[in-house]
Amino acid sequence: MVRTRRLLTEDTMAREFDPFNKRRIQSLETEVRETRQSMKTQMLLIDDLLTARAREDGRYRGNEYNSYESAIPEIVDKYNAVADWGVIQTGNIIDLRAAFIIGQGINIIDRTTGETSAEREIKWAEQFLEYNGLDEVTAIQFATEAEIEGKFLGRMMLEKVDKEIDENEKMASVRFISWAKRKYKVKTDQDDYTKYESVSYRGRISGPHKWKAESLKPPDFVYIKFGGRIDEPNKTQPKIMKCLTQVEYLDKALRDLREINRLFSAPTPYFKCATKEEADSVMTEIAKNPNFRIKKMIASTAEFTFVSPDVSGVENLINEIVTLIKIISGTTGVPIHFLGLLDLLKNRATGENTRELMIAGTTKERAAWQGGFYEMIKKGMYKYNATVYDQKGESNKLDPRKIGVELPVYTQEQWDHLEKVLIPASQFGIISKEFVRDKIPGIDSKLEERRKAEADNAALDAAKKENEDLKIEIDQIGKSGGVQNAIT
Numbered sequence: 001m002v003r004t005r006r007l008l009t010e011d012t013m014a015r016e017f018d019p020f021n022k023r024r025i026q027s028l029e030t031e032v033r034e035t036r037q038s039m040k041t042q043m044l045l046i047d048d049l050l051t052a053r054a055r056e057d058g059r060y061r062g063n064e065y066n067s068y069e070s071a072i073p074e075i076v077d078k079y080n081a082v083a084d085w086g087v088i089q090t091g092n093i094i095d096l097r098a099a100f101i102i103g104q105g106i107n108i109i110d111r112t113t114g115e116t117s118a119e120r121e122i123k124w125a126e127q128f129l130e131y132n133g134l135d136e137v138t139a140i141q142f143a144t145e146a147e148i149e150g151k152f153l154g155r156m157m158l159e160k161v162d163k164e165i166d167e168n169e170k171m172a173s174v175r176f177i178s179w180a181k182r183k184y185k186v187k188t189d190q191d192d193y194t195k196y197e198s199v200s201y202r203g204r205i206s207g208p209h210k211w212k213a214e215s216l217k218p219p220d221f222v223y224i225k226f227g228g229r230i231d232e233p234n235k236t237q238p239k240i241m242k243c244l245t246q247v248e249y250l251d252k253a254l255r256d257l258r259e260i261n262r263l264f265s266a267p268t269p270y271f272k273c274a275t276k277e278e279a280d281s282v283m284t285e286i287a288k289n290p291n292f293r294i295k296k297m298i299a300s301t302a303e304f305t306f307v308s309p310d311v312s313g314v315e316n317l318i319n320e321i322v323t324l325i326k327i328i329s330g331t332t333g334v335p336i337h338f339l340g341l342l343d344l345l346k347n348r349a350t351g352e353n354t355r356e357l358m359i360a361g362t363t364k365e366r367a368a369w370q371g372g373f374y375e376m377i378k379k380g381m382y383k384y385n386a387t388v389y390d391q392k393g394e395s396n397k398l399d400p401r402k403i404g405v406e407l408p409v410y411t412q413e414q415w416d417h418l419e420k421v422l423i424p425a426s427q428f429g430i431i432s433k434e435f436v437r438d439k440i441p442g443i444d445s446k447l448e449e450r451r452k453a454e455a456d457n458a459a460l461d462a463a464k465k466e467n468e469d470l471k472i473e474i475d476q477i478g479k480s481g482g483v484q485n486a487i488t
Contacts, residue, residue, distance in 0.1 A: 021215055026229045027282050064245045068150075068234075071241045075148050076180050078247075086247040089339070093240055094248075098143035106134060106373055109445055120400035124384070125377050125403055131161065134373070143369065144227045145176060150227040150236035153177040153184055153199060154376065156220050158383045168388045172380025174222065177201060185221055186233045193231045196223050208301040219379060224372040226365055243331040250324040271302040276301060333361015359409055366407050374405040408442045 065071035077083040078090035108125045112118045129135040134142075146152040152344065154174040159259040161171045177184060185200030188194070199221050203214030227237040240247070282302050329336045335358055378400035385397040418439060426436045438445050 001045065010045065017167060024366070028312075059156055063312045064244060066240075068237060070184060071237070071244060072111070072149060072180055075238065079148060082102060085251045087246070089247045089250060089253070089311065089328070090244075093328070093338050094144060094147045094336050094339070096334050096358075097147050097229055097239065097332065097365075098140050099209050100358050101143045101365045101369060102139050102407065103366075104442065105410050106139060107408055107442065108405055109404045110402070111404050112402050116402065118399075121381070121398050121400065121402045124381065124398055125168060128172055128377055128380050131165055132174055132374075139281060139373075142176060143365075145178065146224065146226055146365070146369075147238055147240070149179050150225075150238035150241070152222075152224040152226075152372065153179070153186075154222045156222060156376070156383065160381075170384060172376075173385050174380070188233050191234060194210055196221075196233065199223065218428065219382065222372060222375050222379065224368050226368055229248050243328050246324050246327050246331075250321060250328065253317055253321045253324065256313070260314060260317070270298065270305050270307045272305070275303045291464075319365070329357075333358050354412065356413065359411060362406075370405050370407050373407075377403070377405065408439045414439075414441055 065074060074083065075090065077100055078086045079094055081087045081091065083090075106129060108129075110118045110120050110122065126135075132138060142152060142154075154176055157173050157175065158170055159173050161169055163169055165171055182201040182203075186196055187198045187200070196218060198215055198217055200213065200215040202211035204212050223233075225233060225236050227239065227241075228235045261308050271279070271282045273282060278301060282300060285300075325336055325339045325341055328334070329339060335355065381398040381400045415469045418436070422431065422436045422439055425431045426433050432444070437443060438446060
């Protein structure tokens, strides 16, 4: 009995003796595996819940960007070519619309009547445009930023310049402020939503990850709103925001078509064999010579063909692409052949009609920019007057009311109307030549009237001088008896 108990005790001690803690390690490993499996199960459950909620929220949704704050960063990423989808389409639409809006550039026109002259104001306005680059690419860049954000904020300042730019060494400048970076907010009058009282935004950095709050008053900023309702000055949906989801769908459909083409361009060789033994024999022979190429001879009892995936869904995919392009074109005003469907441009007349669509689709923005550029010039003149002509009389100050701003648009329809209607009517005396001149695109009527008057006066002065010179010459000849001798 004692012997048996001793053996059992030794056996138990042998089992409990574990100098390397193997059993403990195995137990811990088991616990870790079970914990991981439990966490994985919980994560799957959470993912399922989130997916179900997303599907519930996004079911039948046609607009994935239903807030200004979510859409603008996505538009910025697409334009900067760092987004996953819609990069090409977004960039083309924004750049084309900006180019059409600015068109031939900014024209300064004379609004004076009678003896009043706007020569000083026109000269200063042209210097202002040149100094700020608005006579070149900067105007299109401003329009591009407005197409991205749906609004434009410019800070007006007066800067010291070289005497070659301005004889008084002062010139007004306008500096663009981006909403995407500064998150500015415009405050309006409670009773007049078009009267902008102030703008507050994140200014210069005052420390690590800190922004200094800044604000501007009306004389120091120009704010142009292109989208949204009039009573919501800070919600300015750009044109492309309304079809941003369709732009992504279009890019995805094009990618799907590319993937299908990739599959179809690599069909799989197929040997139809009668028995398994014959199939094994064919595979064995192919394995001996894996570098088989088309145009090589092959002999076999099997039936040889090429197989590829079914193409029945391609037609639907192409129809989706065409439909999306039409929707995007109708929303943004960009002609469909500028978006890639050149085959839908049947003839020249169709091309002119689609160009008219682009002009009509940018009418609102062009009118807003005309007012915006004029406001820049006006506030720049006020700042210039307050500094340069502060101690002088009112007659020395620049008057922005004497000038205006135009963004002229030239179309074939305008030239056809001039050629076939207005010019013949003028020749038959139905309308005046001055009326026809006013209808010529890019012509400043006031400036042309002044030039014509100056030319007429110069011609009259030349004729008077020539007449006086002739009288003097005749008098000199008469005094010398030349005329009498000539008669004799």
